Amino acid sequence: EAGVVQSPRYKIIEKKQPVAFWCNPISGHNTLYWYLQNLGQGPELLIRYENEEAVDDSQLPKDRFSAERLKGVDSTLKIQPAELGDSAVYLCASSLLPSGGNEQFFGPGTRLTVL
Amino acid sequence: GQSLEQPSEVTAVEGAIVQINCTYQTSGFYGLSWYQQHDGGAPTFLSYNALDGLEETGRFSSFLSRSDSYGYLLLQELQMKDSASYFCAVRAGYSGAGSYQLTFGKGTKLSVIP
Numbered sequence: 001e002a003g004v005v006q007s008p009r010y011k012i013i014e015k016k017q018p019v020a021f022w023c024n025p026i027s028g029h030n031t032l033y034w035y036l037q038n039l040g041q042g043p044e045l046l047i048r049y050e051n052e053e054a055v056d057d058s059q060l061p062k063d064r065f066s067a068e069r070l071k072g073v074d075s076t077l078k079i080q081p082a083e084l085g086d087s088a089v090y091l092c093a094s095s096l097l098p099s100g101g102n103e104q105f106f107g108p109g110t111r112l113t114v115l
Numbered sequence: 116g117q118s119l120e121q122p123s124e125v126t127a128v129e130g131a132i133v134q135i136n137c138t139y140q141t142s143g144f145y146g147l148s149w150y151q152q153h154d155g156g157a158p159t160f161l162s163y164n165a166l167d168g169l170e171e172t173g174r175f176s177s178f179l180s181r182s183d184s185y186g187y188l189l190l191q192e193l194q195m196k197d198s199a200s201y202f203c204a205v206r207a208g209y210s211g212a213g214s215y216q217l218t219f220g221k222g223t224k225l226s227v228i229p
Contacts, residue, residue, distance in 0.1 A: 004157075042202045042219030043158065056216065091157070102148065102165075102206075104217065106157040 002026070004107035006092050012113045018080035021110045025073070025094030032069060033104065034077050035091040043091055043106075049075065079112075087114045117141040117205050119220035126226045127193055135188045135223045137203035145206040147179050147186045148217065153199045161188070161201075190225075198227045 005024040013019050025032050030051050035043035046065065048056040051072035060067065064083070069075040079086055089109040096103075119139045127133040137147065146165035150158040162170055164179035164186060176189040190197055200222040208216045 040221070042204070042222050044219070045216060048216075093158075102146070102163040103160040106159070108157050 004092055004094055004105055006090075006107035006110055008110055009108060010111050010113075012115065013082055014115050015084055016081040018078065019082050019112060020079075021077045021090050021092075021112075023075045023077070023092030023107060025075070025092070026096075026105055029094035029096050029105070030072065031095045031097070032075050033093040033095075034067060034075070035093065035106075037089045037091055037109070039088075046077070082112075082114045084114050087112055117207055117218040119203055119205060119218065121201075121203055121220045121223045123221065124224045124226070126228060129193055129195060129227055129229050131193050132189065132191050133193060133225065135190075135201050135203075135225070137186045137188075137220060139184050139186075139203070139205050139220075141184075141205050141207045141218070143207045144181065144184075145208070147177075148204040148206060149175075149177055149188045150202045150204060150219070151199050152202065152222070156199075158202065163206075193227050195227050195229070198225060200224050 007022050032049040034046040037043045045059055047060045047067050049069045052069050067077045089111050091106055091109045093104040093106045121137045148163045149161040151161050152158040162177035164177050167181055169178045174191045179186040202219045202222045204217050204219045206217050
């Protein structure tokens with residue numbers, strides 16, 4: 001069974017540029033999460049989807065961040081415009097059970113560097 | 116909100132036993148999870164405790180005391196490949212959009228030395 005797939009793995013951009021990250025969750029997992037992880041810190045939830053509905057986006061900086069999950073499968077996270085402080089690893093995760101369940105499966109992440 | 120405390124670094128000898136503690140403050144507590152993350156890798160699930168007591172999975176065990184808001188991860192027969200960061204994560208919330216949110220601690224970097 002394939003795991004959570006993310007692309008790109010690495011992205012370097014200049015500040016004020018837009019950037020997008022893509023995630024394909026494990027087949028059959030209806031719940032999808034986007035996390036941000038800074039160096040030496042734990043993952044922090046940005047947004048959680050149940051199918052195509054964003055059920056928790058309270059931590060998403062909506063002035064510059066947006067996300068979508070069309071058809072309830074793949075998801076895209078966008079930043080526009082990027083700022084220096086956005087440099088971090090963006091992790092996507094999915095779970096089988098609704099509302100988180102007990103186990104989340106993480107992708108390898110996209111390491112974003114904003115210059 | 117939630118807050119979690121765990122040691123930032125732990126060093127242990129190969130073959131030994133190490134315990135990583137986690138204390139938390141939260142409302143609407145459901146359970147405590149542990150995740151392992153190697154440098155540059157994805158976090159991977161290790162265990163979940165919803166009830167008081169010890170859960171054992173191979174060389175790894177996890178303990179929870181709900182009354183003390185405390186848990187720990189116990190790693191036995193340490194191997195070099197166990198060198199990684201270990202995160203405790205609280206599952207908490209209330210019914211509604213914020214239910215069952217998973218909040219991670221800052222992680223404990225475990226170094227296993229020969």
